[in-house]
Amino acid sequence: MDNINKKEFKSTFIKYIEEKGLRHTKQRDVIVDAFFSAGRHITSEELFNIVKKKYPEIGYATVQRNLNLLCKCSLAEEIKIGKQKTRYEQKYGNTHHxxxxxxxxxxxxxxxxxxxxxxxxxxxxxxxxxxxxxxxxxxxxxxxxxxx
Amino acid sequence: MDNINKKEFKSTFIKYIEEKGLRHTKQRDVIVDAFFSAGRHITSEELFNIVKKKYPEIGYATVQRNLNLLCKCSLAEEIKIGKQKTRYEQKYGNTHHxxxxxxxxxxxxxxxxxxxxxxxxxxxxxxxxxxxxxxxxxxxxxxxxxxx
DNA sequence: ATGATAATGATTTTTATTATCATTTAGTAT
DNA sequence: ATACTAAATGATAATAAAAATCATTATCAT
The missing domain is CATH 3.30.1490.190 (Ferric-uptake regulator, C-terminal dimerisarion domain)
Structure with a gap:
């Protein structure tokens, strides 16, 4: 059930990547997986820390860049509350709320x-x-x- | 009409200042006046540029600090939209919207x-x-x- | 007038995000 | 499989807004 959502989530990302002529990388794969599996509202820093466990060589900038990509293909959305740092909310399969x-x-x-x-x-x-x-x-x- | 609002606006500020044991300064006076007279949604930078005309020696930090004070006494409110810099909206005498x-x-x-x-x-x-x-x-x- | 302390103005620091750039890597064409 | 082109990465620097610092100045109760 959750796996179906994950598959759909990833295929949406992959479709976007391919449409734009972008490339598949191990980092992207790990980041997108981790983002999907993480809580619904995560900061780039939190995601970076999670991803590092699976892929210790990863750079912060790569995580940020790919979160931005996820936003561009509407799988994520920035939420800014007060002075807190930006959180990224999962969008796929979630109706507006x-x-x-x-x-x-x-x-x-x-x-x-x-x-x-x-x-x-x-x-x-x-x-x-x-x-x-x-x-x-x-x-x-x-x-x-x-x-x- | 507008002057009555201004008087009320200023007296609200003065009341707050005095309640908190803060002090009256020429800078505060100029900043609060300028904020009231400026558009409904102004950035600290824009306000700084306006205030500088009346009070060239004024520092940016003073304008920022007093905008923060205006927020604390509910005469102003921060509005943040996308990646734009914070704008300060006048609140006094304005119903919620x-x-x-x-x-x-x-x-x-x-x-x-x-x-x-x-x-x-x-x-x-x-x-x-x-x-x-x-x-x-x-x-x-x-x-x-x-x-x- | 004096003393305590708040406010100011100049500057630095902080902090999040973006940009830069040399290097690596992916993916296509050969 | 090899080579080529260009995207992606990772480390670092740049940017930018807001907050903090601090020496100096100004306010205000006494």
Whole structure:
């Protein structure tokens, strides 16, 4: 099940690579695998540390570059919260969602609400604005932190 | 009319300064005035250039520091879009609003929708999450760019 | 007027990300 | 299999925004 997703994830990447006339490398393979298997929201540094275990000679820049590539083919997306360093979120097979962000512990909760989505469309149209994507972040205190 | 707002804006700042035991300075006065009179979304660099005209000896750091102060007392708020440098938005006397952001020309349009606001509250509650603030950004193409 | 300390301005540091560049490697053509 | 072209890598430097440092200056309560 997870393996099917992984296969699809990788084949999307490979397709992109080939369309653009880019090359397959061992590093890419390791990075893409690790990114897929890692948590949903990872920093380039965290990913670098994971990848190093499998491929100790790898350079930080290579990890960064390939995260950027993953973003270009829409398998990843940058999320920037406050002054934290950029996290990369997996996109493949995940429908759009919004984020609840805990101001205390930093936890990210993924949520979705169709009504809000539709109202956003309306709101954009009312302003003669053609929406492409959007970002909704609700900051507050999560359940865990409230019970402490 | 605008002067009343300005007076209120400044008195809010002064109140904060005094509550915290901070000091009045000529620089603060010039910076706060300039920030109020400037556009709704300004960078620290832009503000620095404006302030320099009135007060040529002023240092960049002073402008930055005071913008940070304005944020702390909720008269300003940082807005970060993509890789652009941080802009500071005036908050005083402005009700909360969301942003439509043109991907082509970068224009920021302020919008509001009560229904969306209420649904967000609901969404948070459903997750046992206490919302404090939120940020909604819709990216797309603005009317002006579409007609080009 | 004085003293304590906050603020300033110049500069340096920090930190994340991007760019550079010599070298290596992949993939195609021969 | 060999050679060639160009992309990718890894190490390092550059960039850029914001924060920190620190000697000096200015504020303000006494």
């Amino acid at each position: 919004d984020h609840l962000i805990c101001l205390q512990c930093g936890r990210l909760i993924e949520v979705n609400d169709d009504k809000i989505e539709k109202l956003q469309e309306k709101l954009a149209k009312k302003n003669n604005f053609t929406p492409v994507k959007h970002k909704l972040e609700i900051y507050g205190i999560c359940a865990g932190c409230k019970s402490k | 969301d942003h439509l952001i043109c991907l082509q020309c970068g224009r920021l349009i302020e919008v509001n929708d009560d229904k969306i606001e209420k649904l967000q509250e609901k969404l948070a509650k459903k997750n046992n999450f206490t919302p404090v603030k939120h940020k909604l950004e819709i990216y797309g193409i603005c009317a002006g760019c579409k007609s080009k």
